[in-house]
Amino acid sequence: MTITFPALDEAEGKLNHVRKSLADVFAEAGETLDMDKVKSIEGDSAAKVEWIRAKNAEIDELAVKVEGLREVGKAAQKAREGEKGDRPAEPGDERGQRDAGTKSIGELFTASQAYKGRQGSSGPEAHLDVEVKTLFQTTAGWLPETTRTGRVVPFATRPIQVIDLIPGNTTGQAAVVYMEETTFTNAAAETAEGGTYQEAALALTEQTSPVRKIAVWLPVTDEQLEDEPQARGYINNRLPFMLRQRLDGQILTGNGTAPNLRGILNTVGIQTQAKGTDPTPDAVYKAMVKGRVVGRAMPDAVVFHPTNWQDVRLLRTADGIYIWGSPSEAGPARIWGLPVAESDAITLGTALVGDFGNFSELTTRRGVDVQVTNSHGTFFIEGKQAIRADMRVALVIYRPAAFITVTGL
Template identity: 70%
Template sequence: MTVMEFPRLKEAEGKLAAKQKELHGIFAEAGPDMDMGKVKSLPGDSAAKVAEIRSRNEELDDLGKQVEELKSLYDIAGRVQSQRREDAGHGEAGAEQGDTGSGRKAFKSFGDSFVESKAYKGRAPGSVGEVATIEVELKTLMETGAGWAPETTRTGKVVEYATRPIQVTDIIPHTTTSQAAVVYMEETTFTNAAAETAEAGTYPESALALTERSVTVRKIATWLPVTDEQLEDEPQARGYINNRLPFMLRQRLDGQILTGDGSAPNLRGLLNVSGIQTQAKGADPIPDAVYKAMTKIRVTGRATPTAAVFHPNDWQEVRLLRTTDGIYIWGSPTETGPERIWGLRVVQADGITENTGAVGDFANFSELAVRRGVDVQVTNAHSDFFIKGKQAIRADLRAALVFYRPAAFCTVTGL
């Protein structure tokens, strides 16, 4: 399915771009000091103009969400068509144990898989247990489990350590790969010499060239020692595995997506991708600088921006923007305010370098290709764990991070 077969998406993207341009023109009139007296394209006093700006921004938010929903439907339609072609080529697979009846396996949590494994069920006290392998989808949502000890002595509430949440992983499209690297072809030469040609005239010669690119699958891993006593209570084991180990891996992956330096075994994060564009804030208000970055992505990158990433301290500056007479642009302190800018979804990520934002077409030109989701293995054969009554629980994941068109992304510096 092509974009031409999905006219609603093309129409919505065009309308969003036009509304973004209109609002940018108003900000340009106001200047870096947000002086509403300089805005001639809107009637009324400062309060009326700010109200109109908010109204237009809300319209942009709605249009942005509409575009995201249409793109999601477009992606689903593409996957369905791909699956149908695959089914037609290979035939329908027989139902497997654990199927839901629709051909898809029923979901089990980390803890459910672990406590039903041979390593847990067959573990005799004081014996050397075998290794159990449990593979689970990377993007599975984890729910908070039970406490460590019986609730007869404690409330059961576990206050987790204050640490950075998962913030940017979900804006990157996820796929799977069965290879050790993601190999693709990039069109590196496109010379279009097409021209009007007279009868019997010589056809002008065009040129195309492709270059093979490869992104290696990398591994993120960790492990935890746990005493046998901690594993005696099934709900406690389930809560333990469901929460922290997978979170540790996903949190590290989340940071690598932004700032990984690409030096093995690191992924190459967005800020270290060669060829991405840059827009300096300079004397512009932050919204103007972001819009200019979006324009670069459209003109040079030939792409449509889908999201913007800010450090929370930098987004604070946007949320607190005021006119010269003190009116908040993004809504009064009594309002939550939008988590969008120019209709784009805003991701607040303290994993990104402060004073630097990023805008890009994440939906179409980035990909997290998962070689293996979170894999959990358990054994007491590590070191002297057998004689000390301990279990080693390790977890890892393997994935490749690809930014297919660097020019479809732009950093905004000097925020």
């Protein structure tokens, strides 16, 4: 639920006003961004571009202010409702687990009976529960000991780019079940004395988002595991990263057919805004307006494919002036005040505008669970260990209309 109070309403109103004024200028300039067509701003092209940059900076500043006020409002509401604040942590409570101090997977693994007691015909198993959204770096394997520099060059692979846009929660069930208001007929009307009241209608529909498992395993030799610091780093990094990378892509493009999650782009009810002949910023702004007017939401982020964001970053006026800042500047990673997440998991030519904070949720049934044994196949006589990792999560899109794809980029 979006939290509102006077200061937030005022800041959001000012932000939307500045966004509208900048959108009007882009509309005047047309698809070719010809500054000579812009009559609402005085001066030459350079002066008009400086005005646009100033408005962009003002939008970014106001957007950050609005984000901060929203967090303050949410914190105030939680304080009023006493949300989890008046009770001690219960078993399985994620808060209690964090307060107790989070150990890394490698530390848990090397301290476990599975690692210490792996001698014998069948090594024991260890179940290590770790939160899904912990940040991991990457590493690789080690050859027999030799003099090395200590530097490990990670394999070139897609980073985690979308997970942190989605709020997290936990569940003890096999699915997340919730009620959606699917009928809202507001018949409220002015009524004369003694007149008949108009009948309204409300209806709720039960919705379900199933928990899905993402899993991977890796064979490792006893020799690698005997070097404890390297084994710790190895387990810490690669397997959890593989799981989270797969989850990152499923959030966007999962097809929903078991055992896949249903990603946002394949969720029934999301909206679409075609770019057509509009400049990309105009199309994104129109998508934001659809999110507010049809979805009754406040978009808080945009996901671009890096190649499509490149086109935005390189936008120039008809006489060659860069809109998003000169090549000597980093340039803002925002558009219309919304933070931009670059992900090559999204379909090239498509961007996603959405209210991720209020109408999506990544619910964890079980975090990253690691098990190890030498009882797989002939691993015992080959001196190998089988290490497997998995997690169980559900992706919930509470209001599909709060998400809008921008196509044809």
